Amino acid sequence: MGRPPGEPGRVAYLYLLPAFVLYAAFLLYPIGRAVQISLYDWDGLTLGRWAGLDNYTAILSDERLRAGFGHALVLIVFYAVIPLAIGLTLAAILNHAKVRGLGFFRTVVFLPQVVAMVVVAVAWRRVYAPDGTLNALLGALGLDGLTRGWLGDHTFALPAVGVVGTWFESGLVTVLLLAGMSRVPMELYEAARLDGAGAVREFFAVTLPSVRGEIAVALTLTVIAALRTFDLVYVTTRGGPGDSTSVPSFEVYHRAFGLGQVGSAAAIGVTLTVVIFAISFAINRLADKGTT
Amino acid sequence: MISRAERVANYVILSAFAAFALFPIVTILGAALGPDDAGPAGQAWGPHLGNFAAAWEAGRFGTYLRTSLTVSVFVVVVSVVLSIMSGYAFGTMRFRGQAVLFYLFMLGIMMPSEAIAVPLYFDLRTLGLIDTFWSVALPQVALSVAFGTFWMRAYFRASSRAIAEAARIDGASTWRTLWQVLVPPARPAIVTLTVLVFMWTWNEFLIPLIMVTSESLRTAPLGLAFFQGQYTSGFTLLAAGSVIVATPVVVFYLFLQRHFVRGLLQGAVRE
Structure with a gap:
């Protein structure tokens, strides 16, 4: 392509250089190394042994690893699907009705996004503790039969972690959808009303199709967050009880620094990266397809 | 036109959710301000601000906050300056390999830090850089620069191409054009980037957990996690410590809420 005289060309590389050097050294090179390490059986100390794709096939055959990816799918329901349902409901209400205290409500529901996950985890540990606030609440409601140590329970630990995800993602999804809904022209709603559509019909005919793009963004963000859950599990359960969470x-962390299976840890990290890229690509493709 | 019943139902749903959102926050604030559950019985009613001083002392949060502050300031300054420069190149200039280089930067936005932290640990160990300030700060600069480049490029592309061209015709150098012509009006976009990078760095847990062993280099969230492991005789001081760790970002959020919301929502939206 032709360049007008005086337009900067090569100087662009100088502006890119400092950012690129750091980025290449601390992100691109390590991901390349992760791929390399994942092909070895390596304890991090002695010489590694070539393992080919064994570390990858183990993700399918090793029960604990397969369970881990299964748990991530359960977390996607709690981090993405439920917050989407909650967010659509709340945003539709907030957009529709002139509610007092909207600013305050938005500040409150968005707050979990900015609090360090370690703090969130400490707070929820307290909520779920055997003598914690959830059991106190249940006791006050006369439901003593339901009380338990939620995070130490094989059945309830994973949903309990999931609810924390629902808690901090719902506000993000609500605010995101609300921004989208406020851009829907009023005439569309008036036209629907004139056609005799009720609130529910109106929601499915007008609101939902208009926020398709925002839904895609919300799902991308929350699904990635679900797949990347680390701090929360580290502080609340460390994967336990058993391997139920x-x-x-x-x-990745446990294998590399607890068990000395660095090759396997790298393979899980690479797989996770590929899954994240594939899912966000698929979600955005689906959203684009719907709009054209 | 909204019926009374619908209005009541709306408020019930919104209040129920607000209660759900506030429940853990109230739990921790209540514990932090309440009487020390590991202390003597029969303490006075009212907020116990002494808990914060006790937690500060017992949890050594002074050291952790200082480390967090140093790391955060370094990561914010370096990655924002580098992102402004790279975003300027991508947003206002044309050069060979532009598309490929841009996609390379985009990889980093979604890259889970779990994937790179493990190889980085072993390579930095070989170089003897483990357990240093650099091992905590530089990987986070790399992660932030990916997003920052994307963010500043979008800004410069949308609003600065014509201005950059006019400045060039006037004979201004690219360097002066950037810092004296383009950056001043870009302040809102730069503030948004700054608060996001600050929040991410302050709250980061995995990278300091892996890279740091000496106590003097622990960041605030890491210090809190260790405090939780060691301090088991009650919850009051742990709650007070949590409030101490969360407060800096929350204060920023309360004053610059617009920037946080805009950044977190738009950051994910492809153009």
Whole structure:
């Protein structure tokens, strides 16, 4: 392509250089190394042994690893699907009705996004503790039969971790959808009303199709967050009891620094990266397809 | 036109959700301000601000906050300056390999830090850089620069191409054009980037967990996690410590809420 005289060309590389050097050294090179390490059986100390794709096939055959990816799928329901349902409901209400205190409500529901996950985890540990606030609440409601140590329970630990995800993602999804809904022209709603559509019909005919793009963004953000759950599991359960809350990110850490299976840890990390890229690509493709 | 019943139902749903959102926050604030559950019985009613001083002392949060502050300031300054420069190149100039280089930077936005932290640990160990300030700060600069480049490129592309061209015709150098012509009006976009990078760095847990062994280099969230492991005789001081760790970002959020919301929502939207 032709360049007008005086337009900067090569100087662009100088502006890119400092950012690129750091980025290449601390991100591109390590991901290349991760791929390399994942092909070895390596304890991090002695010489590694070539393993080919064994570390990858183990993700399918090793029960604990397979369970970890299964748990990540369960977390996607809690981090993405339920918050989407909650967010659509709340945003539709907030957009529709002139509610007092909207600013305050938005500040409150968005707050979990900015609090360090370690703090979130400490707070929820307290909520779920045997003598914690959830059991106190249940006791006050006369439901003593339901009380338990939620995070130490084989059945309830994973949903309990999931609810924390629902808690901090719902506000993000609500605010995101609300921004989208406020851009829907009023005439569309008036036209629907004139056609005799009720609130529910109106929601499915007008609101939902208009926020398709925002839904895609919300799902991308929340699904990635679900797949990357680490801090929360590290602080609340460390994958326990048994392996009932083990998730891929925690397995990466646990294998590399707990069990000395660095090759396996790298393979899980690479797989996780590929899964994240594939899912966000698929979600955005689906959203684009719907709009054209 | 909204019926009374619908209005009541709306408020019930919104209040129920607000209660759900506030429940853990109230739990921790209540514990932090309440009487020390590991202390003597029969303490006075009212907020116990002494808990914060006790937690500060017992949890050594002074050291952790200082480390967090140093790391955050370094990561914010370096990655924002580098992102402005690279975003300027991508947003206002044309050069060979532009598309490929841009996609390379985009990889980093979604890259889970879990994937790179493990190889980085072993390579930095070989170089003897483990357990240093650099091992905590530089990987986070790399992660932030990916997003920052994307963010500043979008800004410069949308609003600065014509201005950059006019400045060039006037004979201004590219360097002066950037810092004296383009950056001043870009302040809102730069503030948004700054608060996001600050929040991400302050709250980061995995990278310091892996890279740091000495106590003097622990960041605030890491210090809190260790404090939780060691301090088991009650919850009051742990709650107070949590409030100490969360407060800096929350204060920023309360004052610059618009920037946080805009950044977190638009950051993910492809153009």
